[in-house]
Amino acid sequence: MFQKVSDSDFIRGEHSALKFWSTREIFRKLREKNAGRPKWSFLDGPITANNPMGVHHAWGRTYKDAFQRYFAMTGHELRYQNGFDCQGLWVEVEVEKQLGLGTKNAINDYGIDQFVNECKRRVLNFAARQTEQSQRLGYWMEWDSPNELRKLAENVGSEEPVEYETARGEKVADAAHRLVSKLGNPDWGGSYFTFSTENNETIWTFLKKCFTRGKVYRGHDVMPWSGRSGSAYSQMEIADGRKLTVHRSLFVKFPLQEREKESLLVWTTTPWTLTSNVAAAVNPELDYLKVQMKRDGQIYYFAKENLNYKRLDKEFKEGFGRPEWSWPEDIGKLKTLAQILKEQGGFEELGTIKGAEMVGWKYTGPFDELPAQSQPGGYPPEKNLMDKTAVDCHLVVDGGRDSKGNAHVVAGEGTGIVHTAPGCGDVDHKIGIELGIVGIAPLGENGLFQEGFGEFTGRNAIDQETVDLVIEKLQEKGLLVSVEKYPHIYPHCWRTGDELVFRLVDEWFIDMDWREEIKDVTRQIDWLPDSIDGQNREVEWLTNMRDWMISKKRFWGLALPIWINPEDPSDFEVIGSLAELKERAVEGWDVLEGNTPHRPWIDAVKIKSEKTGAVLSRIEDVGNPWLDAGITPFSTMGYNTHRDMWEKWYPADFVTECFPGQFRNWFYSLLSLSTMMRYDETDDPAMKRPFKTLLGHRLVMDELGRPMHKSDGTAIWFEEAAEQLGVDTLRWMYLNQNPAVDLRFGLRDKDQPVALETPDGTITETQEGSPTCKVTSKPADEIRRQFLIPLWNSYAFFVNYARLDEFNPNDEQVPYAERQEIDRWILSRLQTLIQVAHESFQAYDTSRFVTTAGQFIDDLSNWYIRRNRRRFWRSKDVNDSDKRAAYQTLHEVIVTLCQLLAPVIPFLSERIYQNLVFGRDLVAGETETPADSKWPESVHLCDYPQVNPELLDEELNARTATAQRVVKLGHQVREMTNMRVRQPLAEIRITCSDPGQQAAIEQLAGVIQDELNVKKITAVENLDGIVQYAFKPNLKTVGPKYGKLLGKIRKELPALDPQALAPLRAGESVTIDLSGDSITLEPDDVLVSTEQSSEWGTADEQGVQVAISTVLTDELIAEGMARDFVRHVQQARKDANLEIEDRIQIRYATEEARVREMVETWQDYISTETLADSLAREESVEDGKSVNVGDFSVVLAVSVS
């Protein structure tokens, strides 16, 4: 017996379903059911375990769960391994904040081991937190117990053994950090953590392969550097941190030697780099102007084009290429060089000179007094250049060209003479190397000037005071020509927001000259959705990317397995495994043993060079964290340790991730690591792909399409959305969304705190202590209103009548063939939906499925149930097999629908399923499961429905669709002729061009008649006599035949006598004469439409034409009034909250004879419809309500008998 259904209370229902799954261990049973079946390999992209989960994470995680559920229900074995991203600067940054450590030195003083342990703790704690949130999402993974993870976090750093219960329920005991290093291994199960030894060691395998192919090198490069973090930033990171910045830019004189009163005019936006000037570069092909200042006779050289060049003219008008990068309001338009010089007293042009003629001129640098400027070999000294100092190199040089052949020095923004500081700029560095000049690299790791820079020593390059000092010094020397504020796009630290400086660094790189191999692999993969052209985007990135900088001078991360001879940097080796390291170790293994292979422990290990015999130390750098995420197709599937398992699961069938950014991050690292890992194992690019299909999706935005930020309180935490909007609603919304388009989620009102009812009780703040706030979402509300509520109402309708009738779903089935056509129709529609479900999930297109399911729910609710209500209302009769057929049909449809929707809305589908097959109300609590039930214990243990070809009847589907179209047309006619549906009309005539449709209409005449409330339905061959026909040429067929005549045909055909064209409607061709041209038209060549007449309303659509008689007789009017009367009585019953079966007495008052006559005539009908025992007219009804019956007013009251 079904439990009574009342309030939907979706969110409480979700809590109940969660409880049901956990007490019944449904997920474990699902895995057992599918063990040994064909595999579907999903690879989870690790989520950064550094903060709680927000609604932006939930989109991707909903995809992951929905596809996993679909493939589980279709009988596949899955891995169910979630991943946490654990290592890297983002964790360090948060831990630094937490511990109040501002600099790398502070971390060193605090103790790297303590710091690293704290990083581990933070990751474990947020992994626990995200696990709980993911479980609330209904995300079925083999989760570690959150509290067990927290226990590990607490004990990290202690050698005391702790007992840990693995995800598979096994109890293991050891020191916490040793347990932590093994998390996610194939024996324990549970999420993978990228800090695990397995993960790190597999990256070593990768790096060893790179090394073997000669791709690992140490590079000296000038790179963006953060003084605060003490670290260089890779290309990937810089892309995320660019900002519009205003710098003071300077025009400066470089006085020429041996040329009295003559100077080069140079320009810079980074004044601090003038301290490190070495050369001045020109373009030999440009014309340079020689001008003399009127004020003091000084002569300047600069590029001719630059004199009147309108600097940043376009940017001033249009900004810098992004909406948020518009020209700063407080900065005026930049002056031209000519303006600047005029303001200083004017100038005279003395002539022009080619750049080539200037090359070789010697000049005096702006800061030649600094000791670094006079240091042989530059600063730091370069061994091969010990014969010169920076001052010796102060020459005008040829700027040269880049790899694409473009000149480095161009006219435009500056002066055409480029201040060159090979220690402070990327291009400068390259020029320096080419020309063999020394470099000066003034900054230490902390971003401060080092010794040898006089008053600058100890100053921070990005401080304003440093710029002030430069300006002051230049003024003293008379070298400063002009200062201005100059806006441009400048790299910043993506975490701290600090400006980056360009600094000469030595970092470790992978030479990516094997990019073509990666591109070949990329082309073997399906990139979805098609519209974003992911494959080309990835290939484009691979074409343009530079060598991969894999090192970072930090503390928490992969220990790069590179051991180097401190005396000779060319003497280095890459170690491929811990076993190899142990074998090679000559010192310090005892420090590492028992600890994880992280800093600081691993730094103690030294090996001996096989080449030179020197003792090698590990470089102190840690690895780029995208290595951590990119190695997972190997590490998590057991490439090194469980090769047989790896062979079964690699490559992954599917990955999905938010795509902006990932083309250069995760997707890139997966592809390159996999290509390298497999280079010595196969030549087939298809065998090297880490995954077969990728589904990318865009970003979650607020309701107005703006990004949501944690910092300004607009970001929505997962629980805020889950407990206010409902998870099923969210999931439907995510799966409904076009993945190529940003999802406009909703708004969080940070000024409106709310208490949330969670499965664990009421909360008013998150675990991190921020208040939980009101969240609104229009798309979520719409989803709930359009799909979930109608689904619920359909279910509630079924249950509440089935209870009254004591319907038992296990009763003998009425054979399908004996059921009414409408039953067979909804079952057939259901088969179509099943088919679409399989197709959509297999094509990773959830939007298609969810949209189709929505249409089905509409058909179910607004056609099947509405049209069948009377079958369910009929009084109880055990022999009423038609009624039983209706119940059985509806039961089967809703149960199947739940199975189909289980991957989408796992909670609601479970709740409905439980009541429909076990009579269990999940919210009310647990009940026993009948032992003999043929039904699986949970909807999620069901096999996914398969199409039953016997029930699929395309023709019936089409037939009903036609009837629905006719009904729609009929409603249109009623609307246009102002005839309400309750007013019966005499006749509808229908005609259509397609014989199939004609037959359909005849078969479903009863339905159409009923829906449209007409007395007679006639299928006719044509509507002659009722309507006027209008003829138009069918351009698609006539166009190709008559070409240029078409214009005339279009104009003249409609004006012809309809009689002359009549044969066309009978299927015959007609030859007509149009101003001298003879035209033969086939029936297909014309389109016929109808025009209204006074007594018939007409409408047409897709070849179907209907006409409804609008002539009213007194009988028809009276019947319409009767229906109005019934309708108002019903409303009164509803208003009085009467039960459906209550019998009533009706009293009414009216002046109108026609109403009285109508009631007499229709008394029986009214009484039956409204369950009235009496129907009495009174002079006045004081307690009644005035209503309109037809054109007349009636006062009406009802009371229970």
Added chain:
RNA sequence: AGGCGUAUAGCUCAGUUGGUUAGAGCGCAGCUCUGAUAAAGCUGAGGUCGGUGGUUCGAGUCCACCUACGCCUACCA
């Protein structure tokens, strides 16, 4: 600066190989239906399909140029 993409109703977007009167959802206005429904249905207003030119009997659709916007990449010393 280079590459890619987009431009259609107040908003968000569909629009097949070129074809007749350019659609949907939301919002707005009106009407209708309703004893499962917190719904739903129908109608309407609102469009020079970014602009200019071209190909064609015919262009929202194809081509060229222009404008605006977005994304990616690079970058101004």
